[in-house]
Amino acid sequence: MSTEDPVAAEEAAPAASRDAAYWAKNVTTLKLGEVPAEAVNLNVTGRRVVGPVQGFGKMWQKTMRVELRGADVSPAEVIKLWKAEFQRFWPERNWFYAPLEGIAPGEVALLNLGLPGRMKLSTGVLVLYADDESFTLMTPEGHMLAGWITFSAETSGGVTVVQIQALERTNDPLYELGYVFGGNRLNSRFWVQTAENLARHLGVEPQVESQVVCVDRRRQWRKAGNISKNAAVRTFVWTLGTPVRWLRRPFTRRRAGQP
Amino acid sequence: MPGAEFGAEVRSHDSTGVIDLRGEINLGADQALLAAYERAAQDDPRTVVLNFASVDYINSTGIALIVGLLARARKEHRTVRAFGLSEHYRQIFAITRLSDFMGIYADEDSAVTATVST
Numbered sequence: 001m002s003t004e005d006p007v008a009a010e011e012a013a014p015a016a017s018r019d020a021a022y023w024a025k026n027v028t029t030l031k032l033g034e035v036p037a038e039a040v041n042l043n044v045t046g047r048r049v050v051g052p053v054q055g056f057g058k059m060w061q062k063t064m065r066v067e068l069r070g071a072d073v074s075p076a077e078v079i080k081l082w083k084a085e086f087q088r089f090w091p092e093r094n095w096f097y098a099p100l101e102g103i104a105p106g107e108v109a110l111l112n113l114g115l116p117g118r119m120k121l122s123t124g125v126l127v128l129y130a131d132d133e134s135f136t137l138m139t140p141e142g143h144m145l146a147g148w149i150t151f152s153a154e155t156s157g158g159v160t161v162v163q164i165q166a167l168e169r170t171n172d173p174l175y176e177l178g179y180v181f182g183g184n185r186l187n188s189r190f191w192v193q194t195a196e197n198l199a200r201h202l203g204v205e206p207q208v209e210s211q212v213v214c215v216d217r218r219r220q221w222r223k224a225g226n227i228s229k230n231a232a233v234r235t236f237v238w239t240l241g242t243p244v245r246w247l248r249r250p251f252t253r254r255r256a257g258q259p
Numbered sequence: 260m261p262g263a264e265f266g267a268e269v270r271s272h273d274s275t276g277v278i279d280l281r282g283e284i285n286l287g288a289d290q291a292l293l294a295a296y297e298r299a300a301q302d303d304p305r306t307v308v309l310n311f312a313s314v315d316y317i318n319s320t321g322i323a324l325i326v327g328l329l330a331r332a333r334k335e336h337r338t339v340r341a342f343g344l345s346e347h348y349r350q351i352f353a354i355t356r357l358s359d360f361m362g363i364y365a366d367e368d369s370a371v372t373a374t375v376s377t
Contacts, residue, residue, distance in 0.1 A: 017347045019316050027354050051356045052326055059330055061323075128354070129319035136319035138355070148355075150319050167323045216330040 022131040024106035030126060030140050035110050039097050042238055043231035044110055044124035047140035050171065055146025056223040057170035057179060059216035062188055064164040065209045066195045067156075071202040075153035075160055076132045082151055082198065083135060089197040091190055105130050109137075113144075115232065116186075120239065123231040139168075142231035144183070146171045149191075162198060164191045167215070172227035176219065188212055263315060267295035275371045276304045281313035284321030296328055300335065307332060308370045312343030322355055329360060338362075342370040 032044045052059050068078070082089070083103040087096040093114030099107035105127055113121040123143045129136040134152035139145055147168030154161055170176040175183070192208045199206035227233075263282035270277050276299030284292070299307050309325075332339045342364040344352065352358040364370035 017315065017345065019318060020347055022318070023347075023351055024354060025350065049354070049356070053329065053360045054356055061327070131318070134319065148319065148323070150323070152320070165320070165323070167326060215327055216334060218334070 022105055022129050024126060024128050027106060027126060030108045030124060032108050032110055032124060033100055035097050039095065039110055040112050040120060040122040040235065041110055042122040042235055043142045044108065044140060047142060049126050049138045049140050050146040051138065052147040052167045052169055054223065055169035056172050056220050056226055057176035058214055058219060059169040061213045061215050062166045062191065063211045064191050064195045066162050066199045066206050068160045068162060068199060068202055068204050071160065071204050073160055073202055075155055078153040078160060078162060079133050079135065089194050089201065091193045103127050103130055103135055120235055121232045122235045141226065142229040142234065143171060144175045144232065145169065162195060164195055166191065172230055173224050174227055174230055265291055267291055269295050269298040272367065272371050274304055276300060276307045277310060277367065278307065279310045279313065283316040284314055284324060285318045286320045288321060289324055292324055292328060296331070300337065306338045306340060308367065309339065309341045310343045310367065311341060311348060317348065317351065322351070322357070325357065340364060340370040340373065342366055
């Protein structure tokens with residue numbers, strides 16, 4: 001067989017997988033692009049992503065489904081809208097700063113999440129996978145959860161059905177404690193509200209079906225050290241330092257040659 | 260272009276359960292993948308090996324199915340190994356960090372005979 005034969009060469013070369021364009025590529029650590037000035041940008045750049053097998057707590061699979069009965073919208077149209085306006089459907093006091101390129105494989109978004117007691121958590125997500133009818137976000141070290149969450153739409157019985165499915169476990173013992181004492185319920189409520197907001201935007205009075213299953217009851221104590229990267233603690237410490245940074249700002253500006 | 264429907268055959272190799280996977284691993288593969296794992300685990304092998312050589316499409320739901328299978332195997336104190344992954348799927352397993360918990364091998368013999376638990 002001649003290697004100069006283009007047909008033979010094509011046959012010999014490994015064919016690109018049909019899903020290759022939909023997956024993030026060559027991600028080792030996260031790198032965040034420009035973010036708005038009002039955003040708190042901590043705990044993202046330089047972090048590795050963590051899947052459900054790297055976390056600490058019990059592993060949960062959460063599935064929220066809502067039928068868009070009566071809405072004349074295809075699964076691809078729903079996902080296009082969702083990608084374009086992801087922040088709009090989140091519950092109040094939570095911000096998703098979408099990457100400039102939008103929700104596309106390999107892009108990184110900054111999150112500022114509202115916690116109980118008016119606390120804020122700064123973290124991020126990687127767009128792990130995105131096609132026309134679904135997309136998946138994966139969390140970094142320090143995030144409350146280690147895992148990924150998939151947003152998808154499909155046609156079932158002639159009706160477009162939207163689904164949010166998370167596979168997750170808390171990242172460290174502190175988060176796990178919070179999860180046991182109400183965090184798990186609040187997290188499920190967050191995604192139910194998101195599904196409701198999307199359905200209402202499309203003119204549907206939502207009835208969200210919610211299923212929460214514990215996939216693995218064991219806690220991975222060897223991962224307890226993840227607490228050193230806890231984004232809530234780091235954001236809290238950063239917040240405590242705000243007055244000091246504010247007082248030092250004129251001197252910092254002077255050194256930088258600014259008025 | 261619609262892809263090949265998911266399928267899985269189970270066989271034994273030196274007391275190890277081997278699952279030959281083929282087609283697309285997506286939401287539709289859920290029941291068949293679970294059934295294949297249960298058949299492979301029937302004789303209570305210490306290791307189950309997944310053969311990805313004939314898999315031509317995996318989406319993120321498919322990866323979640325594999326994680327679910329991994330969690331179940333760990334609960335049953337079984338090791339899961341894989342072989343036949345293309346470079347593309349090796350990268351996906353690295354990004355999703357599945358490869359931290361599932362040994363990836365070049366071929367079936369290496370996967371079956373590996374002594375180091377991964």
